[in-house]
Amino acid sequence: xxxxxxxxxxxxxxxxxxxxxxxxxxxxxxxxLGPNGAGKTTLLRVLTGLQVPSQGEVRVLGVDPRxxxxxxxxxxxxPEDEAVYPDLSARSFVTLKARLGxxxxxxxxxxxxxxxxxxxxxxxxxxxGFSKGMRQRAKVAAALVxxxxxxxxxxxxxxxxxxQRAHLIELFVRLGDxxxxxxxxxxxxxEVERMTQRVVAMVDGRLAAIGRIAELRxxxxxxxxxxxxxxxxxxxxxxxxxxxxxxxxxxxxxxxxDVTTMDPSTLALRLPAVAREQGxxxxxIAPADESMEQVFRYLVDSGA
Amino acid sequence: xxxxxxxxxxxxxxxxxxxLGASALAAVAGVAAWVSMAGVPTDAAISIYKExxxxxxxxxxxxxxxxxxxxxxxxxxxxxxxxxVFLTPVSATVFTVSATLAALVASVTVAVIGWxxxxxxxxxxxxxxxxxxxxxxxxxxxxxGYTAVFVPLGYLFDRSLxxxxxxxxxxxxxxxxxxPGLGPSSIWRIALSVYxxxxxxxxxxxxxxGSVEPGKWGAAAMLTVLTGLGIGVLTWAVRSRDAI
Numbered sequence: 001x002x003x004x005x006x007x008x009x010x011x012x013x014x015x016x017x018x019x020x021x022x023x024x025x026x027x028x029x030x031x032x033l034g035p036n037g038a039g040k041t042t043l044l045r046v047l048t049g050l051q052v053p054s055q056g057e058v059r060v061l062g063v064d065p066r067x068x069x070x071x072x073x074x075x076x077x078x079p080e081d082e083a084v085y086p087d088l089s090a091r092s093f094v095t096l097k098a099r100l101g102x103x104x105x106x107x108x109x110x111x112x113x114x115x116x117x118x119x120x121x122x123x124x125x126x127x128x129g130f131s132k133g134m135r136q137r138a139k140v141a142a143a144l145v146x147x148x149x150x151x152x153x154x155x156x157x158x159x160x161x162x163x164q165r166a167h168l169i170e171l172f173v174r175l176g177d178x179x180x181x182x183x184x185x186x187x188x189x190x191e192v193e194r195m196t197q198r199v200v201a202m203v204d205g206r207l208a209a210i211g212r213i214a215e216l217r218x219x220x221x222x223x224x225x226x227x228x229x230x231x232x233x234x235x236x237x238x239x240x241x242x243x244x245x246x247x248x249x250x251x252x253x254x255x256x257x258d259v260t261t262m263d264p265s266t267l268a269l270r271l272p273a274v275a276r277e278q279g280x281x282x283x284x285i286a287p288a289d290e291s292m293e294q295v296f297r298y299l300v301d302s303g304a
Numbered sequence: 305x306x307x308x309x310x311x312x313x314x315x316x317x318x319x320x321x322x323x324l325g326a327s328a329l330a331a332v333a334g335v336a337a338w339v340s341m342a343g344v345p346t347d348a349a350i351s352i353y354k355e356x357x358x359x360x361x362x363x364x365x366x367x368x369x370x371x372x373x374x375x376x377x378x379x380x381x382x383x384x385x386x387x388x389v390f391l392t393p394v395s396a397t398v399f400t401v402s403a404t405l406a407a408l409v410a411s412v413t414v415a416v417i418g419w420x421x422x423x424x425x426x427x428x429x430x431x432x433x434x435x436x437x438x439x440x441x442x443x444x445x446x447x448x449g450y451t452a453v454f455v456p457l458g459y460l461f462d463r464s465l466x467x468x469x470x471x472x473x474x475x476x477x478x479x480x481x482x483x484p485g486l487g488p489s490s491i492w493r494i495a496l497s498v499y500x501x502x503x504x505x506x507x508x509x510x511x512x513x514g515s516v517e518p519g520k521w522g523a524a525a526m527l528t529v530l531t532g533l534g535i536g537v538l539t540w541a542v543r544s545r546d547a548i
Contacts (some may be wrong), residue, residue: 050387051546066543073393083384085316099308100392142388 001026001059002150002181003047003075008056010042010205017042019205020056025150025183029176031192031213032185034202040185041080043202044154047183048077060150073101076143080154080185082135086128090119090138093127094145101146113145114138118167132159140168150181157191169194189213224248225264226288229257229271232281240274241267258288306394306402313389313406317376318413327417329368330443333360334422334436341429350435351506353426357439358499358509362477362492365418365443369411369450370468374458376407381459386548396542400535407455411447419443441520442499448527449491452534460541480514487515488526498523 001024010018018039034040045051047058049065049072058064065071085093094113098106114123117137122130127138136159143151153172157165172195176182186192192199193213201208201216209216231237238250238257246263261267264287275282337356341349380386392399423436453471458464472492480490487493493516500510500518510518 045546045548048387048391050390050548052544069395069399070393072391075391077387077391079384079387081384085385087319096308096312097388100306100312100389102393 003060003152003183004058005043005047005053006057006059008043008046008053008058010039010046010051010054017205018046018053021202021205021207022056023200023207023210025181025200027176027179027181028198029172029182029184029196031196031199032183032202033187033189033192033199034185034208035187037204038187038202039205040187040202041154042205044077044152044183044185048075048152050077073146074148075150075152076146076148078136078139078143078151078153078156080158082132082159084127084130084135084138087126089124089126090114090130090134090141091123093138094141097142098145103146106145109145110141113141116144116171117141118164133161133164136160137164137168140171144175148180151175151183153182153184155185155187157186157188165191224260224262227259227261227264227267228284228286228288229259229282230255230284231257231275232283233278234280236278237275237280237282240278240280241271244270244274255283305405306392306398309389309392309394309399309402310406310409313376313380313403314409316379317372317406317410322371322375323414326368326371326414329371330365330414330418331421332364332418333357334419334425334439336360337422338425338429341425344429346430349429350426350432353422353430353435354439354503355506355509357422357436358442358496358505359512361443361446362512363472365415365446366450366472366476366492367469368414368418369447370454370465370472372410372414373407373451373454374464374468376410376455376458377403378458378464381548384548390542390547396539397535399542400538403459404451404455404531404535404538408448408451411451412444415443415447416440438499438502441502442495445495445498445523445527446492449494449530452527452531453491456534456538456541459538460545481512484515487513490516491530494523494526494530 004024005021008018008021021043032040042051046053047060052066060071060075063071091110091114094110095106098109103109114120117140119134119137119141122134127135130138136156140156157168160168172182172184184192184195197212199213200210229237234252234255234257238252241247241250241259244267246261246266247259248262249260251258259267333356337353340352340356344352380389419440422439426436427433454468457468461467476490476492480486480493493513496513497516497518498520499505500513501520
């Protein structure tokens with residue numbers, strides 16, 4: 001395995017950020033999933049040697065990054081923080097990383113990395129004037145410039161627009177296909193799903209699940225789902241929804257109807273017709289319980 | 305040493321406003337000496353220059369050097385850019401030496417800039433262009449000593465500036481004056497002992513040394529040890545403490 005955490009715990013004073021986490025990452029893309037505060041960033045920081053585990057140990061390409069810093073020639077991190085050097089141009093920033101990585105031709109390598117993330121046209125503009133998405137791409141270029149075997153990306157799609165996201169996702173998949181170990185953290189399941197089927201899920205500093213996304217989904221099928229419907233005549237709509245197959249209950253709160261159902265697909269199919277029959281205007285339909293936090297808490301509680 | 309890391313950290317440390325502010329602060333003692341020498345006979349002017357530079361620099365130069373040395377790594381940490389320089393394939397010792405040298409060059413730059421007005425003032429008012437040279441050595445010694453202590457301080461503590469100010473004003477300013485045994489723990493006094501060895505200081509300035517004996521070689525030895533300790537502590541911190 002390219003990177004592993006072995007019984008790693010990390011605490012800050014009284015706060016436990018990681019609790020006895022053992023996980024291995026191999027070649028290809030692995031999604032590190034979990035709600036905000038789950039411990040994803042701490043795990044990535046410990047893996048890259050930015051933070052020291054309170055207990056346990058870390059191995060990247062066979063060594064502890066804290067003891068053998070030469071491993072930084074073969075691994076790179078895209079940190080979660082938006083921070084870059086605002087007064088540097090993208091080219092200077094990526095070239096700096098190439099120089100620090102001791103590359104023979106830093107300028108050439110930087111130009112290549114900037115082209116890979118589609119920033120060639122903006123390479124000589126200062127990073128301070130970049131949009132959030134462009135800054136993210138500059139950070140990715142700075143990480144890619146040394147052609148790392150292990151690439152750690154902490155929420156790399158934050159701030160990127162849909163086109164940029166698609167481009168970055170395609171890039172991460174390609175890097176994984178090349179045999180590099182790509183670890184991507186995210187709290188958005190669908191994003192990760194587009195990159196990989198292999199995920200590590202975390203909640204409250206603990207591992208909630210390791211496996212394929214399909215396995216996670218199947219672990220959730222016996223759980224009733226919450227759907228939030230906003231309508232101009234919620235009382236009438238709620239009364240009509242009770243009759244739909246699979247609906248177990250409804251709850252009114254102002255213009256909102258929270259529907260509990262075992263069969264969200266049927267609800268989705270029948271809802272427009274029911275609304276039309278009742279003369280109700282529906283303005284919004286949204287899943288109310290599909291946040292990562294709830295999904296993973298459920299997995300933890302059910303011992304998945 | 306890693307030249308790229310050194311150059312990057314030096315550039316960041318000496319960024320615009322900080323360079324201006326620290327230089328202005330470091331120049332206060334020299335400018336004050338220049339102003340104080342106006343209309344005074346040459347012998348008295350020489351004495352005034354030495355006394356003002358020796359005493360006022362305790363606060364002004366020290367704070368300027370504190371600002372620079374703590375900023376070298378603290379800035380990267382505060383602006384969340386530390387991962388870009390920390391995850392560099394160089395040993396912890398090379399990382400530490402590069403950072404310390406960057407801070408030292410920044411401190412020396414500001415010390416020299418801060419010394420220049422006093423040198424010009426001393427030259428204009430006394431006609432001696434060598435009068436201020438021992439003060440330059442004093443400033444450089446202070447730059448070495450404060451860099452050795454304040455770079456690790458900046459890396460280790462979020463409130464490094466406050467801790468540094470407490471060291472300058474409470475430890476060096478009060479405790480080391482009152483308790484004779486604490487004199488050698490004062491970087492400013494170690495640097496002043498070089499000044500006192502290189503030139504004859506007026507009584508008031510000499511009294512500030514307390515239990516510390518004038519001596520450039522003793523000071524050089526202490527500053528070497530201090531620099532070694534500073535690099536040792538920082539290397540330990542890079543290896544065993546959280547970087548962010």
